[in-house]
Amino acid sequence: MKEAFGLEDINQLPIAFDIAWYEQKAVAVLLALLSLGFKNIRLGPTLPAFLSPNVAKVIVDTFGLQPISNPDDDVKAIIG
Numbered sequence: 439m440k441e442a443f444g445l446e447d448i449n450q451l452p453i454a455f456d457i458a459w460y461e462q463k464a465v466a467v468l469l470a471l472l473s474l475g476f477k478n479i480r481l482g483p484t485l486p487a488f489l490s491p492n493v494a495k496v497i498v499d500t501f502g503l504q505p506i507s508n509p510d511d512d513v514k515a516i517i518g
Contacts (some may be wrong), residue, residue: 449477454516456480456506472501480515482506 440448455471457464459482471479482505485494497503506512 448475454478454480456512456516457482458506459483459486472497476501478502478504480504480506480512 439451440446443451445451453476455476457468457479465486468479468481479501481503485503485505489497494503
């Protein structure tokens with residue numbers, strides 16, 4: 439899609455991800471998005487328990503992973 443729209447960075451696409459962490463396949467979705475270079479993904483209600491504090495810090499610092507809060511605030515944050 440990045441190439442189709444003539445963009446230099448995948449994060450310029452008008453796409454927002456807000457992942458509710460309730461099932462195991464969310465891990466695969468998150469890892470796929472990170473491997474594609476997507477940033478500022480909102481995840482919750484908590485970070486996955488398998489992430490050590492150091493790994494979580496690297497992902498937050500590198501990819502801008504953010505916690506979700508409540509639906510109203512999350513929608514406002516996503517649509518700006």
